[in-house]
Amino acid sequence: MTAVTATAAGAKPVAAQADDVILVRGATVHTAAGAPISNGSVLIRAGKIAAVGANVAAPSGARIIDATGKTVTPGMIDNHSHIGARPTDLNDSPMLIGPQHRFLDALDWNDPDFQDAVEGGVTTIVSGPGSGENVSGMAVVIKTFGTDYSKRMVLEKGGMKFAMGPKGNRTRYPSTAMGVAANLRAYLIKTQEYMAAQKKWEDDGKKGNPPARDLGYEAMSDVLTKKTYVRAHVHSATDVMTLTRLKDEFGFDLTIHHSTEAYKVAPELAKRGISAVVLPLGPRIGVGEDAMAGPAVLWKAGVKIAMHTDAPVISQRWLRLCAALAMRYGIPEAEALKMVTSNAAEIARVADRVGSIAVGKDADLVIFNGPWYEPKSRVDLVIGDGRVIYDRAKEAK
């Protein structure tokens, strides 16, 4: 059974207008903002969610999508990926600290990987530079669909990528954990001094030429003023603790990514309100049972967590399975769903627009033919900004 898309007047092409009114009805609706709604409906108008509940009347002329027996979730959000750029554009290795780099400047909006994301029910992603440097640049939060790039951009300053590595490279400094820590600390202090010089010039009435601009320190200033936040690639508990120290010293907002051993210091994260983005499926983590149970340990300690694919390491089609695997270790279904929807949105600072099915939010929805977490369930229909952007019924067999 696939989703039936029709109006009272009969079959209509998928290419609808954004101002169409759509009513999805009959499904179990998982809003990521409350209890599941059995036989629930979602009303979409002008690309936004206009109503959600058990009793939503169909406005006249609305296109009805009968999702009886199916599962509806918010469009999923991958909090950490690298798609849209060529692999050779991900890491600017000679520039060990390069906050002036912007992933946007390497982004190919038409990368075929975006279609994989859509077909997997992933409608919003954070995509950013790699982890080959200590600071590798600014990520972006974008929608995975559409041809109007300005509309696809959700948040241009999508977070500053730190990486607690590379280490062990004996050909240049730093090659140890302490070296990486010192290198980051020194740069953050220089950023403070840069900001102070700028402020002094302003306080002195902007007399004479302004201090010379440095795009690196300027970009890092946004971190220290919390206009953006740190997204830190980290595996070991040692490096997690280093990051908490840097946060305590410099007062920036911190999220940690991959977070392999973060569970070992879960209370330290919880008391500082540091969120963790984790990946229980794939090459970087996850065969050892301790690490697999890590997300559940973090969750129980009160750490807000989101799942990620690190795509193209794992295809975004399987973001939902990352959350499903976490369920095996004791995270309840509703909480697991948040880790690929509302939590991912909150951590990415875009929860005002996406991440849950609530009135006023972007109309990004996924309709599954079974439980969203089961491997054999299929994505039947994806709605993005109020349009049908994927319909399995129209796919070649």
Next chain:
Amino acid sequence: MRRASLVSVVAAVSALLVVPIPLSAQERAVAIRGGTVLPISGPAIPNGTVVIRGGKIVAVGANVTVPAGAEIVDATGQYVMPGVIDAASYIGIEANDLNEPTDPMTPQNRAWESYNPFGTFAAGQAAPLRNKEALSGGVTSMYIAPADAQLLGGQGAVVKTAGAALDAVLVREPAAIDMALGSPPKTPARTQNRDPFTRMAESAMLRQLFVKAQEYQRNKTSTPTTPRDIGMEALGRLLRREIPARIQANNATDIRTALRLAQEFGFDLVIDGGAGAWEFKDELVARKVAVVLGQVSHQYVSNEEIPDKQDYPKADERLAGRLTNAGIPTAMATFSRAFGTLAPAGTGKWLLIDAGIAAGYGMSDDQVLKAVTLVPAQILGVADRVGSLEVGKDADVIVLDGPPLSVKTWVRRVYVNGELVHTK
């Protein structure tokens, strides 16, 4: 002499491990009853019983007389099926022992001799790997081989994931001659400025090696005093079709080359990876070529975190179902290994869950389960011993607490050769 000392070392090491039951052939019968029995070789048996004794399956059915004194395992509400078979895995082989970096073709090498059947070989690294990983996913047998950084890495073997001694672990060795085409063998060679630099060199070098092997067999027959060459001896088994070639080939160019080489030298062929195999379906059927696919969620089987995509057509979850329904023996495997200090993309722990994806793409649940049990057993040439619940086969049995392809299901009991080697 040398072998005896190796066995005693292994015995000493295994004695240090926590083993719930002594790993000796269990003479007391075990009757697993009350569960839904999935024999794979036949239809599901609701409320069925499986009796094992002396390391073998002695009874399977709905109305089975349980021997007096048998240990009773109540599997009510649970599922009982044969141990899963991972048709391609490197778990148990240290990253540094997977390939000879200095020589593109080493038919004399036996993967078995890099394999540590009891090890926590990556202990201390980011993610320790051990056969426990395979066992926790219900994997009881797997094919191990040299990896793909060489054109011809050597001889693969079929092993159990648990056992009392080396002999008990080994099922078939050699089980195949293991080769790889495409980027993986080229990449290390190019960094050393040696061949194979191109795909042309890859097939030319293999062809020259097979010609040399043909000549060796001829010379050895006509002149028995010809000095022995153990690599040529191994290739003789391939040319005499005692064992097949396992050739990793994913895109059309590489699959075509593999088919061409097999035809030219008359050996049996199994395609590994096979991401582009659908294009060759008619030829694969006609020539009885089997395919061992990588994970459904992560088809890349090579040794790179982000592989050269020119080696792969676009991932297609329908592939396993399409090939199976076309009549091509198709197994789904993990190809799991440690690369560097990192953990693999997936281990046997996730094989059932990953294969479960294919059940949404044109395969029945039964077909999926067969593709991770009986089909790989047949491809590996060990179906007389493993792959289904049939009287006389090895007592490799797993008990699951829910439908085998559900993400919520855990493997609760794993028996290998009749011994309970994993519980949860």
